[in-house]
Amino acid sequence: MNFEMTDAQRMIRDMVREFAEKEIRPRAAEIDQTDEFPQDLYRRMAELGILGMTLSPEYGGSGADTVSWAIAQEEMARASVVVADIQLLNKLMQDMILRNGTEAQKGKYLPAMGRGEKICVIAQTEPGTGSDVAGIQTTARLEREGYVLNGTKRFITCAMVCDLAVVVATVDKAKGRQGITLFLVEKGTPGFSPGSKERLMGVRGMGTGELVFDNCWIPRENLLGGECEGFKRAMMSLDTGRIGIGCQAVGLAQAAMEEAIRYARQRTAFGQPIASNQGIQFMLAEMSAGIEAARLRLLHAAFLKDQGRPIIREAAEAKLLASELVVRVTKDALQIHGAYGYSKDFPIERMYREAKVYQIWEGTSEIQRMVIARQLLKEYGG
Secondary structure (H helix, E strand, O other), rough: OOOOOOOOHHHHHHHHHHHHHHHHHHHHHHHHHHHHOHHHHHHHHOOOOOOOOOOOOOHOOOOOOHHHHHHHHHHOOOHHHHHHHHHHHHHHHHHHHHHHOOOOHHHHHHHHHHHHOOOOEEEEOEEOOOHHHHHHEEEEEEEEEEEEEEEEEEEEOOHOOEEEEEEEEEHHHHHHHEEEEEEEEEEEOOOOEEEEOOOOOEEEEEEOOEEEEEEEEEEHHHEEOOOOOHHHHHHHHHHHHHHHHHHHHHHHHHHHHHHHHHHHHHHHHHHEHHOOOOOHHHHHHHHHHHHHHHHHHHHHHHHHHHHHOOOOOHHHHHHHHHHHHHHHHHHHHHHHHHHHHHHOOOOOHHHHHHHHHEEEEEOOOHHHHHHHHHHHHHOOOO
């Protein structure tokens, strides 16, 4: 078992780390404060090949493996989870179109996404539906050699800036998940518009908000995959999404630990640095042990995916470990900062706000536990 990075993986890590430290980190506080989508950093990711890193050369990418991408996710999240998540969304949408699209759809959208010319989103979550995809209320009605979409999506990452949406809708509510179908809808299509922008506690700057479909007609060729096949096709992206979200959580936890160490070494109390106190040292030790454990679980899941093996349980376990970890680490890191940790003048305040969402998106911690338990019962069912 070899735990060393390949030369290609190390090169990607070093390139992304330099970009993150020099260009992303100095902007992290500003992005949070202004809540504005960082278009310049998005274009820069395209220039560096980060947006299309896992695309095949056929579509303008470099064909990087999942492990390389996971490493890049962590490196970017150490500087800004917002920028890392924008890249994750791009990757997931590329995978969805690559896996389900026609040759015409792949040729039209994938190179443009890799070049940063199109921002594609997944329009799934609704005001009353999150993890329960079978409860989707957005409808698609057959009409004039196409479909008419009606419904509202909420908490959609990059909704306010998107050029293209993969819309999860039902062609027959009575069929439940069996009626779920995927559609491609481009910006400018009549009846398709952004709604309200979300006012979030953290991860600000991604243009998260509503997407509204009001008698939005699209041609039949905008169907992504077969009719009534959307549920299983949408679920195929979950494992990769959970790896990416987990890597972001580890990157954020790593950054929080580094801030805590830096502060503990320079802050003095009772005549000595607080880092010399055993209580502080124990907190730092727990942070490090947890980060390394979660990181290894995530990289193992990414490695298994590259081998073509199923990773439903592995991805859920990795995401659960990392998301629970980052909440603990940022909480303790803020505690080490004392009153300064509660000040917006210190990065740990932002990190603390950002951490909570990792227990929620790409499946809540409760959903991960359900997934893990179900897989265990299947694996050990006798």
